[in-house]
Amino acid sequence: MQRRSFIKNAGVAGAMAAAAAGPGLVQAQATIRWRCASSFPKALDTIFGAAEVFAKKVSDMSGGRFQISVHAGGELMPPFGVVDGVQNGTVEIAHTAPYYFFGKDETFAIGCAIPFGLNSRQMTAWMYDGNGLKLMREFYAQYNIVNFPGGNTGAQMGGWYRREIKSLADMKGLKMRIGGFAGRVLERLGSVPQNIPGGEIYQALEKGTIDAAEWVGPYDDQKLGFHKVAPFYHYPGWWEGGPQLDLFINSKAYESLSAEYKAIVEAASAYAHVDMQAKYDARNPAALKQLVAGKAKVLPLPRTVLDAAFKEAMSLYSEISAKNSNWKKVYTDYANFRRDQNLWFRFTEAQFDRYMQASKL
Template sequence: MERRSFIRRAGAATAVAVAVPSAVQAQATIRWRLASSFPKSLDTIYGAAEVFAKKVSDMSGGKFQVSVHAAGELMPAFGVVDGVQGATVEAAHTAPYYFFGKDPTFAVGCAIPFGLNSRQMTAWMFEGNGLKLMREFYARYNIVNLPGGNTGAQMGGWFRKEVKSLADVKGVKFRIGGFGGKVFERIGGVPQNIPGGEIYQSLEKGTIDAAEWVGPYDDEKLGFYKVAPNYAYPGWWEGGPELDFFINDKAYNALSAEYKAIVEAAASHAHVDMQAKYDARNPAALKRLVAGGAKLFRFPKDMMEAAFKEAMALYSELSASNPAWKKVYEDYATFRRDQNLWFRFTEAGFDDFMQQQKL
């Protein structure tokens, strides 16, 4: 009995050894810590880091382990750039635009108002100059970045009162993530930058008048509809926000070529996996929200036009004063122009027709 058990265990060990390339088998055992900017309750966006960690472990035969820590466990949600820069942790998973206060250029690597959609953002990063330009910028923070997910175009948030015109925005205290708040402020609103795990309490207590997060699947979990039932669309400040894995440059450069390839492949897998989950889960969540009393409304045209005008003016001002922004944004804007020309004839034309059909 014991002999048969030993043979089975030995056979299983051999199978694992065969499955893992010999080059990886020879690698040293590595342990990394990853700090997330998100709470565990948001399984889709926080979960991307867990997907990444699992793939790294699987592809290394368990020799490369990444422990994932939710916001607040090792450091605050908005402390992860400092954590990676100072090598307190080897990696982080975050939305780069949270750190626009350090430099507005962070926002271009995530989402800016009236920017690229998710497919266009991925194209700019992998086939355009996006990854090259952002890595040059992040190098000053000791960071190597890897695309780590995208939510797709987001909703416009939850309001106590429906916004029917630009005038209704005046004085509204609105939790809006990252860089979009700068444009919201220019059209009369009062932006508030609050971590995801603290939004509901702020909305419930009246500290803020409205809040946006991501979309139906996450918003339903956070319960915003209970205190602010008017649900706006579209989130013009987040047409395709990219999440990133930020890795300390010394930790990354110390990896073997094989381990670097594993990290990059795992990040790409997590990048695709996140949006697939959002696209699959948002429709049913939106139906449930509407059934529960959420009232959908579209942002009025005069508000959208005013926001667009102010966004373009802001970008011009930043290009005149910030060389890092200018270098990255000029390339981004050229790519956006060409992408919109292409999508106008293909994606938009097809989507417009299909969304009018009774299927």
């Protein structure tokens, strides 16, 4: 009896010891370190910072076992080289604006923003409750990418100009830094688009290499100092009603994650997505006041410019649909969603916003 009791107690003690050691062993085996290549400079705490917010949440929710180091554009690879970096497995993850890569396929732009597209709320709705995430993932699979929404700036400003835009004629020959797909529409208006990384725009504008530049909105634009060399601040950014940033993850790296880590990535990206928009909405008003106090001239773009751009954009989309099956598949769903969203928003959001903005509170 004593021998049996000893064996029994020893077995229980051994099991308890293994259980106590188990989590530590599992944690050691499950430690992961990834690198994230951003397309943005560190100076922009909102847009670059979204990747840092994401990485911190991943670390917090994993108890420090899942670490992601975030690297500014140019540190690991050029700002516009991050898709190749993720596709080839040079880095596990990137944080970028998908429309930078429309040269690979125009469909990339739909995952971020296209002229006269969805606003930020509508874009989030299409992604999370419409077919957006499903359709874009099917497309990105061709590039070994799994995407997650990683922020939105909200509707952007229409850029900084060395001279005021008074008519459609002023767009002719205008050399403008503009991100992504909008350049295709500007070309049709007679402008000369330039795709320049954020960290290089000021020098080009200061030297007169370009006549105008758009970035995001007051908070970021003030940091980059565009108002010092181009005083005319036009609005709205008709090409970016709700540009979504994405976290691009190498498909093999993503599939290697446990179910727990996949859930953490999904939750952390959603948090970073909301956090980024909240920061822009909270910080833009004060920055705009400061820019106006600094003699920036805030002016609407002429309706003739907007109408011409709208017409050319719709024509361009029809042309692309006729030759690009990827675009046609995604854009057809996107356009249907946009039509219904605009029908709904005109009765509620738009009317409420117009009333409140006209009120003297």
